[in-house]
Each structure stands twice: as C-alpha cells, then as structure tokens.
Amino acid sequence: MTEKPRVALFVTCLVDLFRPSVGFAAVKLLEDAGCTVEVPAAQSCCGQPAYNSGDRKSTQAIARAVIAAFAGYDYVVVPSGSCGGMIKAHYPALFSDDQTMAEKARALADRTYELVSFLVDVMKVERVAARYDGVATYHDACSGLRELGVKAQPRKLLASIAGLTLKEMRDSEVCCGFGGTFAVKYADISDKIVEEKAANIRAAGADTLIAGDMGCLLNMAGKLERAGDTTKVRHVAEVLAGFTGPALGEPGDGS
Amino acid sequence: MELYEHVGGAPSQAAGAMTGARDQVLGSIRRALKRGPPAPEAVAACETRLVTHRRNLIPERARTLPPRGQVELFVKMAEAVNATVTRVTDARDVPAAIAEYLKRLNLPARLVRAPDPTLDALPWADQTLLETRRGVAEDADLVGVTSCFAAIAETGTLMLHSGPAGPTRNNFLPDTHVAVVRASQVVAAYEDGWDKLRTARRGGDGAFAMPRTVNFITGPSRTADIEQKIELGAHGPRRLHLVVIDDGEAA
Amino acid sequence: MKVTSRAFKTNARHALGDAHLQQAMTNLRSGFVERRAHAVSQLPEWEELRDEAVAIKKHTLANLDFYLEAFEQKVIANGGQVHWCRDAAEANAAVLAICRRLGARTVTKGKSMIGEEMAVNDYLEANGIQPVETDLGEYIIQIRHEPPSHIIAPAVHLVKEQIAQSFRDTHRDLDPARQLKDSRQMCDEARSVLRPRFLAADVGITGANFLVAETGSSIIVTNEGNGDLTQTLPKAHIVLASLEKVVPTLEDAATILRLLARSATGQEFSAYTTVSTGPRRADDLDGPGEYHVVLLDNGRSALLGGAFEDMLRCIRCAACLNHCPVYQAIGGQSYGWVYPGPMGSVLTPSLIGVEQAGDLPNASTFCGRCEQVCPMKIPLPKMMRHWREREFERHLPPRAYRLGLAAWAFVARRPALYRVVSTWGARILSYVGRARGRFRALPLASGWTRTRDLPAPEGWSFMSMWAARQAKRPAP
Numbered sequence: 001m002t003e004k005p006r007v008a009l010f011v012t013c014l015v016d017l018f019r020p021s022v023g024f025a026a027v028k029l030l031e032d033a034g035c036t037v038e039v040p041a042a043q044s045c046c047g048q049p050a051y052n053s054g055d056r057k058s059t060q061a062i063a064r065a066v067i068a069a070f071a072g073y074d075y076v077v078v079p080s081g082s083c084g085g086m087i088k089a090h091y092p093a094l095f096s097d098d099q100t101m102a103e104k105a106r107a108l109a110d111r112t113y114e115l116v117s118f119l120v121d122v123m124k125v126e127r128v129a130a131r132y133d134g135v136a137t138y139h140d141a142c143s144g145l146r147e148l149g150v151k152a153q154p155r156k157l158l159a160s161i162a163g164l165t166l167k168e169m170r171d172s173e174v175c176c177g178f179g180g181t182f183a184v185k186y187a188d189i190s191d192k193i194v195e196e197k198a199a200n201i202r203a204a205g206a207d208t209l210i211a212g213d214m215g216c217l218l219n220m221a222g223k224l225e226r227a228g229d230t231t232k233v234r235h236v237a238e239v240l241a242g243f244t245g246p247a248l249g250e251p252g253d254g255s
Numbered sequence: 256m257e258l259y260e261h262v263g264g265a266p267s268q269a270a271g272a273m274t275g276a277r278d279q280v281l282g283s284i285r286r287a288l289k290r291g292p293p294a295p296e297a298v299a300a301c302e303t304r305l306v307t308h309r310r311n312l313i314p315e316r317a318r319t320l321p322p323r324g325q326v327e328l329f330v331k332m333a334e335a336v337n338a339t340v341t342r343v344t345d346a347r348d349v350p351a352a353i354a355e356y357l358k359r360l361n362l363p364a365r366l367v368r369a370p371d372p373t374l375d376a377l378p379w380a381d382q383t384l385l386e387t388r389r390g391v392a393e394d395a396d397l398v399g400v401t402s403c404f405a406a407i408a409e410t411g412t413l414m415l416h417s418g419p420a421g422p423t424r425n426n427f428l429p430d431t432h433v434a435v436v437r438a439s440q441v442v443a444a445y446e447d448g449w450d451k452l453r454t455a456r457r458g459g460d461g462a463f464a465m466p467r468t469v470n471f472i473t474g475p476s477r478t479a480d481i482e483q484k485i486e487l488g489a490h491g492p493r494r495l496h497l498v499v500i501d502d503g504e505a506a
Numbered sequence: 507m508k509v510t511s512r513a514f515k516t517n518a519r520h521a522l523g524d525a526h527l528q529q530a531m532t533n534l535r536s537g538f539v540e541r542r543a544h545a546v547s548q549l550p551e552w553e554e555l556r557d558e559a560v561a562i563k564k565h566t567l568a569n570l571d572f573y574l575e576a577f578e579q580k581v582i583a584n585g586g587q588v589h590w591c592r593d594a595a596e597a598n599a600a601v602l603a604i605c606r607r608l609g610a611r612t613v614t615k616g617k618s619m620i621g622e623e624m625a626v627n628d629y630l631e632a633n634g635i636q637p638v639e640t641d642l643g644e645y646i647i648q649i650r651h652e653p654p655s656h657i658i659a660p661a662v663h664l665v666k667e668q669i670a671q672s673f674r675d676t677h678r679d680l681d682p683a684r685q686l687k688d689s690r691q692m693c694d695e696a697r698s699v700l701r702p703r704f705l706a707a708d709v710g711i712t713g714a715n716f717l718v719a720e721t722g723s724s725i726i727v728t729n730e731g732n733g734d735l736t737q738t739l740p741k742a743h744i745v746l747a748s749l750e751k752v753v754p755t756l757e758d759a760a761t762i763l764r765l766l767a768r769s770a771t772g773q774e775f776s777a778y779t780t781v782s783t784g785p786r787r788a789d790d791l792d793g794p795g796e797y798h799v800v801l802l803d804n805g806r807s808a809l810l811g812g813a814f815e816d817m818l819r820c821i822r823c824a825a826c827l828n829h830c831p832v833y834q835a836i837g838g839q840s841y842g843w844v845y846p847g848p849m850g851s852v853l854t855p856s857l858i859g860v861e862q863a864g865d866l867p868n869a870s871t872f873c874g875r876c877e878q879v880c881p882m883k884i885p886l887p888k889m890m891r892h893w894r895e896r897e898f899e900r901h902l903p904p905r906a907y908r909l910g911l912a913a914w915a916f917v918a919r920r921p922a923l924y925r926v927v928s929t930w931g932a933r934i935l936s937y938v939g940r941a942r943g944r945f946r947a948l949p950l951a952s953g954w955t956r957t958r959d960l961p962a963p964e965g966w967s968f969m970s971m972w973a974a975r976q977a978k979r980p981a982p
Contacts, residue, residue, distance in 0.1 A: 045914070189835050251941060276596060280803045301569050301576070305755060418790065449756045467784060478642045482666050484689045
C-alpha cells in the first residue's frame with residue numbers, strides 16, 4: 001500500500017482570524033483525497049502585507065520562519081491563491097542574495113500549492129460528494145489566476161456538486177479591488193472597483209458568490225451586504241466540503 | 256569625466272556644446288552598462304546584425320499560402336478594414352473601373368493621378384467623362400489615384416514610397432484614394448516588402464538607398480478619439496478603393 | 507505640463523465623482539479591451555512574437571550606444587541631422603533653434619509623449635511660435651487646455667457633449683446654429699478646421715514609435731493621417747524621440763509592429779505606419795527640405811543596468827492602462843503627469859522623482875493584468891513593488907502606516923504571540939459583531955467601513971480550535 005502524502009496546511013491569517021470553517025473544510029477535502037494533514041503550530045502570516053509594503057527585511061524574517069515551520073512535508077497546501085502565490089512565486093526571489101535560503105525557499109515553493117489546484121492537479125480528484133442547491137458564480141482571484149494558474153480546477157470540482165449550477169459573471173477575471181493594504185490606503189478607489197464587481201455579480205443572476213481567497217471574499221461580501229444584497233458569499237473550500245454553516249457576513253453562532 | 260555640469264537652461268548652440276551632450280549621453284549609457292565603448296566582438300556582432308537584417312518569426316497566416324491565396328487574403332484583409340475593392344483582369348480596364356466606382360458613389364468624375372509611368376500607360380483618354388489631371392495633389396483634389404510598390408497579404412496593407420512617380424501627399428490630401436494594385440505585387444509579409452524594396456533600390460555600389468517616405472497603408476484614415484466610436488476620414492482619405500488587376504501569379 | 511502627481515489622492519477623489527469621466531471610462535472597457543482580445547486570438551504566434559520582441563529590445567539596450575551611433579551615421583548619410591539632448595531644456599532649445607532659423611510662425615504636431623515630457627508646446631508658445639496639435643484627441647485637449655489622459659487616446663476621458671462645447675467655444679467663425687450632435691459631425695469639423703493649418707505650417711513635429719539603426723529612419727504609427735501631413739507638407743520635419751526607441755533593423759521593427767497596434771487598439775495594423783528617412787531627395791516631388799531627430803535622454807540612460815531597465819522596453823501601446831482596474835476607475839489625469847496607468851506608475855517616479863510621484867506605485871492591487879497583456883512582458887507589479895521598497899527605505903510612507911506594519915510584522919514573526927493576538931482578536935470581533943454577522947463601522951477601519959460592511963469573524967481562531975481538537979484526539 002502506498003503511503004499517504006503528508007500535507008502541511010498553511011491556514012493563512014485571514015482564514016485563521018475570520019473563518020476557521022474554511023480551514024476545517026480544507027482539512028476534510030485533503031483527508032478525503034487521501035492525504036494526512038498536519039497543521040504546524042508555528043505558523044502565522046506568509047509575509048505578503050510586509051512584502052507589498054516594501055518592507056523586505058520583515059518579509060524575509062517572516063519567510064524564514066515559514067520555511068522552517070513547513071520543512072519536511074511532502075506538500076504544503078494553502079486555501080488562498082495570494083498566500084500560496086507569495087510562497088510559490090515570490091519566496092525564492094526574496095533570498096536572491098542568500099544562496100542557502102534561496103534553495104530552501106525554492107524547495108518549499110516547489111512543494112506548495114493552492115488548495116483546489118492541489119486537489120485537481122496533484123491528487124487527481126475528479127469530483128466531490130457535496131450537495132449545494134443554488135446558482136453560483138465564481139470570482140477568479142488575481143494571484144491564484146495569474147501566478148498559480150487556478151482557473152479550470154475550481155470550476156471542474158464545482159461542476160461535480162449535485163444541485164449546483166455555475167453561471168459565469170462578466171469580467172470574472174478582473175480584480176475585486178481588495179489588494180491587501182490597497183483597500184485601506186486607497187479605500188475610495190478600491191470601493192469603486194468593488195462596486196463594478198458587485199454589479200457584475202448581480203448581473204450574473206446567481207444567489208451565491210464563490211471564490212478561493214478570503215481577502216477578496218471579505219471585500220466583495222462587505223460591498224454586497226452594505227447594499228442590502230442577499231447573495232450568499234462562500235469560500236470554495238466550504239462549498240466543496242459540503243459545509244452548511246452561515247455564509248460570510250451572515251449572523252450565526254459565533255462559537 | 257564630465258566635461259561640464261549641466262545645470263539646466265538652454266546651453267549655447269556652439270558645436271562644442273552639442274558634442275558635449277552627445278559624449279555625455281553616450282558616456283551615461285556606458286556608465287550604466289558598466290563598461291566603456293562596446294567590445295570589438297560586440298561591435299562585430301551588431302554590425303553583422305545590421306548588414307544581414309535577418310528575419311524574425313513571420314506568422315504563418317500569409318506565408319504558407321500559394322500566390323493566388325495571398326491575393327485572396329490581401330483582398331479579404333483590406334475589405335475587413337473598410338477598403339473597397341474592384342477586380343479587373345486587364346490593366347487597360349482600370350480607368351473604366353475607376354470611372355464606374357466614382358459614378359456608383361456619386362463622387363465627382365475628377366481625379367489627380369500620380370506621375371507614374373504605370374499609370375501613364377493606361378487609357379485614361381478613353382474615359383471621356385472623367386477629368387484627369389496628372390501631378391502632385393492639391394487640397395482641392397477630391398480623388399487621387401496612385402499605384403503602389405507592394406501589397407502585403409498578411410494585413411491587407413499597401414506599401415508605397417516617395418519618389419518622382421509618387422509624391423507622398425497624393426496618398427493623404429484627397430478625400431478618396433484609389434490605389435491600383437497588380438496581383439503580381441502582392442507579397443506575404445512586411446519583410447517581403449522590405450526585401451523587394453532593398454532589391455529595387457540597390458545602387459551600383461551595392462548600397463541600399465531608402466526613399467524619404469515609405470507608407471504602409473491599411474484601410475482609410477480613421478479615429479476613435481470621440482467616445483471610442485470609429486469614424487473614417489479623420490485627416491487622411493475617408494475612402495480607400497483598390498483596383499486589383501489579376502495579372503497572373505503574385506510575386 | 508504641470509506635475510500634480512503629489513495630489514494623486516485628491517485627483518482620484520475628483521475623478522471618482524466626475525460623472526462624465528466615469529461614463530467615458532465604460533467605453534474604454536468594451537472598446538480597447540475587447541478588440542485587443544479579439545486581435546490576439548487571431549494570431550496564433552502571439553506568445554512567440556512577444557518573446558522575440560523582448561529579445562530584440564534586450565539586445566538593443568545592451569548595445570544601445572552602438573545602435574544610436576549607427577542610427578546617427580545613417581541619418582547623416584541620408585541628409586538629416588541628429589541632436590543629442592541630455593534633458594528637456596536642451597531638446598526644447600534644439601527645436602526652437604530650428605524653428606527660428608526657418609522663420610517658423612506655426613508648427614503642426616503629431617502626437618508625441620516626448621513632446622509632452624518636454625512641454626514643448628508651452629516652450630514654443632512662450633517663444634512666439636504657435637504649435638497646432640493635429641491628432642484629434644490632442645487637438646481637443648489643446649483647445650480645452652487640459653493634459654492628456656491616455657497615451658493613445660488623449661481625450662478618452664471626455665464625452666461628446668464636452669467636445670462639442672469646446673468646438674463651439676473655439677471655432678467661432680463657424681455658424682453657431684450648426685449641428686454638432688455626433689462624432690461624425692465633429693470629426694468633419696476638425697478635418698476642415700485643421701486642413702488649412704497643415705498646409706500653412708512651416709515646421710512639422712512628430713514623435714517616433716521606433717528609430718531604425720539599419721537605415722537611419724523614424725517610424726510613426728497612426729490612424730488619422732495627421733502625422734503624415736505634419737511630416738510631409740512643411741519645410742522641415744523634426745522627430746522627437748527618446749533613446750530607447752531605437753531598434754536594429756527594419757525586420758526588428760516589423761516584429762514589434764505586429765504587437766503594437768493589436769495591443770493598443772486591437773487593429774491588425776494601424777491605418778498608417780510610416781517610415782521616414784532624411785529630407786526629400788533631389789528627385790522627390792514633395793517632402794520636407796530638412797530632417798532633424800531630437801534624441802532625448804531625460805533620465806533613460808540612468809535606467810539602464812538597474813532595477814527598472816525593463817521599463818525601457820515599453821512601446822507605449824497603453825494596453826496596461828486599458829486593462830488596469832485602478833486606471834479604469836480614476837482615468838489618466840489623476841496620475842498627475844504625462845504617463846498614467848501601470849507604466850506611468852513605474853516610469854514617472856524614475857523621471858520626476860519618487861518624492862513627487864510616491865502614490866503612483868502604491869495605488870495598485872498588484873492584480874497582474876498589466877503584465878499579462880504587456881506585449882513586451884514588462885514585470886510592472888514587480889517594479890512597482892521595487893518603488894515601494896525604495897520608499898520604505900527612505901521612510902516615505904506615513905508614520906502611522908509604517909508603525910502598523912511594524913507591529914504586524916513583530917507579531918507575525920512570533921507564532922506563539924500571534925496565536926494569542928489572533929485568538930482574542932477573533933473572539934472579541936466575533937462577540938461584538940455576532941448579532942448582525944458583520945460590522946457597519948469599525949474604528950481604525952473607516953476607510954473600509956464607510957462604504958462596505960466587514961463580515962464578523964466566526965469565533966475562535968482556527969489555530970486555537972485545531973489545537974483544542976488535537977488535544978481531544980487519542981494519541982496515534
């Protein structure tokens with residue numbers, strides 16, 4: 001019998017803080033796919049806020065900690081295209097002046113995957129057993145799409161969900177306006193961009209919005225909810241895992 | 256070593272100042288590239304590149320078509336960008352075709368034709384209702400007829416150049432530009448046009464003499480500067496009509 | 507052109523509230539974006555051509571001194587002149603000297619971003635010479651005394667009612683009762699107003715999309731025919747070009763030309779691509795008697811061999827602008843200088859200093875769409891991040907922001923501390939927000955909560971829940 005792949009889950013700070021159910025959904029999906037999942041305790045943030053703010057030193061310090069905490073696993077899986085992209089696409093270049101660290105970063109990057117692309121591209125998952133009654137539209141988060149090639153994989157798995165119809169929105173590949181610190185520093189521009197996105201979501205005629213990145217989801221949910229929209233907003237992991245708790249921003253049991 | 260520190264304001268126009276600027280710019284480039292003047296091997300490689308002017312990748316689109324296919328593609332691409340096309344099988348039919356075109360569009364039967372021997376040879380006099388003037392276009396000319404040097408199938412593009420047979424303004428001043436294209440002038444790609452020009456303009460010493468102007472014209476003049484709506488005839492001709500003479504195979 | 511990049515946030519705020527601009531920007535989305543996508547889909551060799559174009563530019567830049575000297579030799583051999591200029595002041599002086607020598611009173615201009623950089627129009631006017639913009643978009647902003655908002659379509663921020671009004675205000679000798687309702691009528695009016703200006707001009711100034719070293723030629727890519735009338739009819743043709751415009755051969759130009767129009771407007775090829783070499787020849791029937799290339803450095807050489815060298819590959823197609831959600835939201839004038847959008851966010855700090863243009867590289871979500879559509883594969887987000895690093899090193903970001911970031915980094919590097927902060931942060935926020943499930947207002951986050959809710963956290967942090975779950979599990 002072949003050994004199960006040993007996967008380390010990098011849960012990401014936004015999932016950790018705002019929506020742990022996404023983390024548990026990821027664990028379920030990975031275990032269902034035949035992996036053993038561990039969650040290294042010494043994890044916090046991938047360092048992207050510091051990186052995109054130009055604070056290279058802090059980024060390197062955080063990255064060193066991540067590289068150390070996630071060493072020795074077969075795979076590192078991240079329920080986020082932007083954090084996954086940070087590790088996979090940016091960590092190696094962070095240490096261009098340090099050969100040893102660069103190699104370690106490269107080794108980690110090679111083993112790191114965004115969740116849904118890991119399930120489909122590596123574990124060859126074809127379908128999930130979940131059920132979801134509704135019409136959903138999917139937002140292609142930028143980093144996942146452009147840095148990690150996440151596009152077809154979520155659609156493939158969502159298509160296998162009983163009861164779920166997927167309707168594409170106009171400009172699904174266009175940014176939602178989150179951009180991490182951008183949403184705070186240039187809030188009015190960010191708001192205009194998410195207003196466009198919200199209009200496209202509504203026009204798609206879906207009752208559910210799905211995406212693979214918490215930052216995008218918080219941003220889009222926040223905009224839709226402020227406008228009194230009843231579109232349900234969910235992370236792709238929770239939909240694929242068949243979780244039925246409150247959608248993002250809905251009142252519910254906080255424990 | 257800096258010859259002098261530039262502190263803004265207009266420098267003197269003396270030749271020394273210009274040499275100063277030239278040397279400073281070149282020096283600045285070399286400093287940025289962390290070297291002195293280019294090494295002999297680099298110079299040789301660059302000189303070779305200029306002399307051999309090797310082709311880069313050329314899209315398959317026109318390249319792999321047989322000559323007749325290239326002519327068809329040229330016509331199709333030109334029509335796609337709002338050029339109109341009349342096809343004749345004999346050069347002598349050109350003046351009649353042009354007269355008919357002007358009549359069909361209700362345009363005045365009056366044109367200026369470039370002083371081009373290939374146009375001179377056509378039976379303009381047979382078109383008694385058509386006024387033709389031969390020479391350099393003026394603002395008052397509403398219709399201008401030119402020949403062309405080559406026709407690029409890849410994008411339906413005309414290649415024309417300046418010279419005693421082709422004043423450049425004849426391509427731009429008149430409201431309607433009629434270009435006479437022989438099928439044998441159709442080539443696949445821009446690179447074929449350049450090679451044809453190099454051959455045509457090679458002097459006795461083997462050197463290639465560029466004309467003052469080479470025009471690549473693809474459809475009539477247009478703009479989308481007002482609300483992104485495309486309008487034809489901004490400053491150049493609002494109509495481009497091609498009379499294609501199917502005189503056999505393309506070049 | 508007056509620099510207002512420092513006022514980026516204010517500019518952007520005005521732009522967001524400008525109904526005409528917002529309406530105009532929606533045209534941009536369907537126009538250039540969709541047409542470009544279609545054109546690219548029709549060319550299977552697109553990706554290979556991009557790679558070839560990048561290779562051509564990299565080779566040229568590594569040998570820039572050689573190719574510029576080769577170019578100059580050929581220009582001179584064909585009867586033209588090259589004027590090397592270190593900065594805008596020298597370039598303006600060179601242009602003025604030519605105009606003065608020829609007794610020029612009016613000068614027609616094709617569109618030139620280098621001309622904008624030089625502010626050559628202001629300079630000529632100050633010296634008693636009248637420049638006439640002939641590109642329709644440039645003409646419109648000239649009569650409105652506005653800066654361009656896009657490097658290909660300078661008047662893209664205007665709706666037709668605004669343009670019609672400007673025509674009425676400027677073309678006073680035309681019948682006031684005339685109709686100016688649609689773009690056809692306005693186009694015809696511009697054509698008839700500008701035609702006599704073309705014919706009367708003493709000197710014609712164009713930019714250059716490319717300079718060709720092999721032949722000493724300049725290439726302009728246009729659609730209107732204004733560039734051609736500008737450079738053919740007057741006594742002299744002056745080309746304004748920055749150093750990095752040079753390519754080695756006509757074949758190299760052809761390769762990059764295949765990318766340019768498709769990226770810019772979605773056309774297979776522009777209506778007019780014109781290659782000019784020297785003044786008229788002895789047997790020419792028309793053409794300018796003089797040909798001058800004003801070759802401008804203005805900070806380009808300083809970019810070579812450095813972190814921003816890739817920016818020198820830019821062919822000014824504006825694809826990055828067209829696809830940028832930030833540009834689409836605020837338009838080009840918000841960026842405060844000649845070059846807007848992603849390419850402007852990288853280039854402007856290089857040319858006018860990051861103190862003046864500090865907001866530009868920060869006002870990006872790094873969505874990466876610009877890099878994806880750039881025909882020259884310029885890593886725009888990476889270079890914007892590089893500017894952010896430079897600013898961070900120089901303590902340019904606001905103090906509060908830097909402190910917040912430092913606090914976050916402090917915590918993030920200490921996982922045990924992080925877990926405490928995250929657990930209690932989740933707990934508190936969830937408790938406060940549990941009734942509605944979201945926050946309508948949050949201290950320190952008013953930028954967000956002014957226009958958006960913030961969903962409340964679920965409860966405990968994942969890490970604390972996981973730890974609790976693991977503690978309950980039997981040992982393996």
